Amino acid sequence: MLDAAFFVRWMTAAAAVIDREADRLTELDSPIGDADHGRNMQRGFAAVVTMLETEPPATPGAVLTAAGRQLISSVGGASGPLYGTLLRRTGKTLGEAPQVSAAELRSALAAGVTAVGQLGGSAPGDKTMLDALTPGVAALADSFDAAAVASQEGALATVPMQARKGRASYLGERSIGHQDPGATSSALLFAALAEVAK
Amino acid sequence: MSTGTANGTAGGADARVGVVLVSHSGPVAESVATLAVGLAGGGDTVPVAAAGGTPDGGLGTSAELITEAARSVDRGAGVAVLVDLGSAVLTVKALIAEGDELPEGARLVDAPFVEGAVAAVVTASAGADLNAVAAAAGEAYGYRKE
Numbered sequence: 001m002l003d004a005a006f007f008v009r010w011m012t013a014a015a016a017v018i019d020r021e022a023d024r025l026t027e028l029d030s031p032i033g034d035a036d037h038g039r040n041m042q043r044g045f046a047a048v049v050t051m052l053e054t055e056p057p058a059t060p061g062a063v064l065t066a067a068g069r070q071l072i073s074s075v076g077g078a079s080g081p082l083y084g085t086l087l088r089r090t091g092k093t094l095g096e097a098p099q100v101s102a103a104e105l106r107s108a109l110a111a112g113v114t115a116v117g118q119l120g121g122s123a124p125g126d127k128t129m130l131d132a133l134t135p136g137v138a139a140l141a142d143s144f145d146a147a148a149v150a151s152q153e154g155a156l157a158t159v160p161m162q163a164r165k166g167r168a169s170y171l172g173e174r175s176i177g178h179q180d181p182g183a184t185s186s187a188l189l190f191a192a193l194a195e196v197a198k
Numbered sequence: 199m200s201t202g203t204a205n206g207t208a209g210g211a212d213a214r215v216g217v218v219l220v221s222h223s224g225p226v227a228e229s230v231a232t233l234a235v236g237l238a239g240g241g242d243t244v245p246v247a248a249a250g251g252t253p254d255g256g257l258g259t260s261a262e263l264i265t266e267a268a269r270s271v272d273r274g275a276g277v278a279v280l281v282d283l284g285s286a287v288l289t290v291k292a293l294i295a296e297g298d299e300l301p302e303g304a305r306l307v308d309a310p311f312v313e314g315a316v317a318a319v320v321t322a323s324a325g326a327d328l329n330a331v332a333a334a335a336g337e338a339y340g341y342r343k344e
Contacts, residue, residue, distance in 0.1 A: 036258075072292050076258035078285035081292035088296075119291055166284055 216271025
């Protein structure tokens, strides 16, 4: 079973890996976006860590809901409301249980991913974070490690895609050949999850 | 500062719809607000607030500025929120989904930013309700330029 402390560790590990990879995320966002994804995510997750250190919520659901709220209010780009919605919907779906099972986390994350698709009006194949989140959640049925691998493969699979959403969609065919920064940061969230589950 | 609600009755017959303009750029939001108020005529226009860029003056969307702007124009008759691109759309949608972040009756209006802002402010200043304001702003999509 996973308790609130586990979810705090997940968010803290996510912040650390995003901090490490911020330059790479921004580099990926330069040719097809507005070159701020790394910095935006860094700022958002730093705010999440500060919040968790100051007033750590008591349940898994509350940790993710509060983290999502921080992201919406502090990121400044589209990744804020998208990741904010992912975590908030996942947290709300987990409810108020003091501990949750891996299976409960998987189905709550699935609800979170559905909410992201609704908010952005996007689907897998549009070259967005959904291309990493969707296979990642599916592979959670096997293990946290499998989810990390599947989401990473999903992010790599965005390279040949043509963007149909967001700033990159204005580039049309010129978006082909670049890895989607949002899918890349989504894979980092699963990598952090696998790391803390060890 | 509080301007209060018309006749002190929130949502009463004299309450006006407020308008919030959310852009990735502070100057764009401010200028469109000035334009819309100017074109609505010098008289008694509705409250309009700009929420452009990030709090430090950069390009982007700030949930904090949007929330402040929406509260500042709320007179109890609803708030029409017009947005420009990407994160502005998604942030307002996410704030509305939060439930308690924006004033009750705040609505994301599906409209072109500049033309919709003018239509919204003119219509709201004429005393229309939120539905009519949203419809007028949305109709601006139908006005072709060729």
